[in-house]
Amino acid sequence: MNIQYILEIVGTFAFAISGALAVKDQKHQDWFGASFTAFISSIGGGTLRDVLLGSYPLVWISDITIIHAIMLGILATFIFYKFLLRLRKTLFLFDTFGIALFTLVGTEKALNLGVRPEIAVIMGVFTATMGGVIRDVMTNEIPIIYRKEVYATACFTGACVYLILDSIGIERNTAFITSAIVIIVIRILAVRYQWSVPRFFR
Amino acid sequence: MNIQYILEIVGTFAFAISGALAVKDQKHQDWFGASFTAFISSIGGGTLRDVLLGSYPLVWISDITIIHAIMLGILATFIFYKFLLRLRKTLFLFDTFGIALFTLVGTEKALNLGVRPEIAVIMGVFTATMGGVIRDVMTNEIPIIYRKEVYATACFTGACVYLILDSIGIERNTAFITSAIVIIVIRILAVRYQWSVPRFFR
Amino acid sequence: MNIQYILEIVGTFAFAISGALAVKDQKHQDWFGASFTAFISSIGGGTLRDVLLGSYPLVWISDITIIHAIMLGILATFIFYKFLLRLRKTLFLFDTFGIALFTLVGTEKALNLGVRPEIAVIMGVFTATMGGVIRDVMTNEIPIIYRKEVYATACFTGACVYLILDSIGIERNTAFITSAIVIIVIRILAVRYQWSVPRFFR
Structure with a gap:
């Protein structure tokens, strides 16, 4: 049982x-x-x-710990939801931590499965964001990636940083942590200073 | 060609x-x-x-009978739809019969594929309900599982009953039929007495 | 590198x-x-x-050219979008060309994977239309296949024509081109004369 797990x-x-x-x-x-x-949000991205x-x-079919973690999260929300709603800021940090980690894991x-770097970046962004997208599509919301502009883009940037660090021979754990910090910092600055991705149509 | 098929x-x-x-x-x-x-509703859950x-x-790719059954269902709806709409009560029973069966088949x-019981329950519920969910998402409706509260929950309960009966050594067909009856009875009582699942947020 | 590729x-x-x-x-x-x-629209149908x-x-994971073609398409849209919007008619022809080709490729x-003709037709229609359907579901639009009536139906007809030509021994390329022309002509006539598929409920 290592740190990443x-x-x-x-x-x-x-x-x-x-x-x-x-x-x-x-x-x-x-x-x-x-x-x-809760279930769809947690496992959607990695499943896709x-x-x-x-x-x-x-992963969640072979390792039951994932299902148990989700059940614990549901129970915690049920018991502490008033407290959790007041903790919105912390929650935002939790979500940010989650997308950073899931991007790099993905x-x-x-x-490791041998795909090209371009595909690996796409898979990283999908792992982090598609659970939320599937959740939003199912609840008839505008998907998160169309709303929060610097959200998927932070994941995209972090995945690219990881690939660059990896390709220049930086040790795996160092590359992982550095890239995670890049995603977290971009996301926090983006929320704080309301950064948005440039418009596509001028 | 057995009864279950x-x-x-x-x-x-x-x-x-x-x-x-x-x-x-x-x-x-x-x-x-x-x-x-019609096609998406029928094969969506089992496909997922x-x-x-x-x-x-x-299943529907290797066994063409599934496709033919769907085509027959479409044709029957086209020819008899006025009659079928008047039969709403029977239709509800048909749907209830369908989800009971699909839950246990799933x-x-x-x-049989060797997954853990928790996963088997999830797969049973998915088989019965996700065809309807995909249909609702595609036609911009609120998915059925968010509307009819005691719907997926009836499937969930039936799948759990099946696992319990199976684990205490009850013969397979008996366990199947008993669990199907549990789902059907819960669903009928739920519609009749407007049962709903307890609210998550108080 | 052949013509079809x-x-x-x-x-x-x-x-x-x-x-x-x-x-x-x-x-x-x-x-x-x-x-x-853009990415979802391009690869959605073939991926499904x-x-x-x-x-x-x-395909897009093993052949990076697909990703590069999509990136080029995005860049072209960014640079020429005012011109492209004026070219709506041509674009419609491009889309029509795309669905014709993707139907037959699918x-x-x-x-070639050995499925029955009925399944092959379904796969052809899915290849051509499901990218647009996924795009529409994600952006909360009514899916294209529910809006433009003679759209998926043109693909369906073309796929059937291909199967018939193939089964009577017509040479593969001839069958491919003939069926593509069938789809394109049906679609153009449908838009021009506002053809629609017969209503299901009278």
């Missing part, structure tokens, strides 16, 4: 909380809907990545 | 009818849209299950 | 342009959103086909 579980737990809280404003907020949304790469068995996994 | 085909046929009828209130209700919706489990070839298939 | 790349390029232009009317039209939409058929690795690939 523990971080993955923590990321899954954090995403489950943010998923369960996402149904707060929906009309029907029953136990099933909240749990289902593995299905696209044909990498079976899926990029690394794709590289 | 025949029930699966009947379930597919019933889901195709309910899918084709689902476009009734849409602005565009042409032949293609109705057929496409098999893609997640990496179980190839997909749970069993997942178990 | 070149046509596929051109089709991908054309779909990327039509995808990037699709976000024109969305509130947020940043670089990331436009690029993401290959995932359903279990045909790995996916049908052929499915046949």
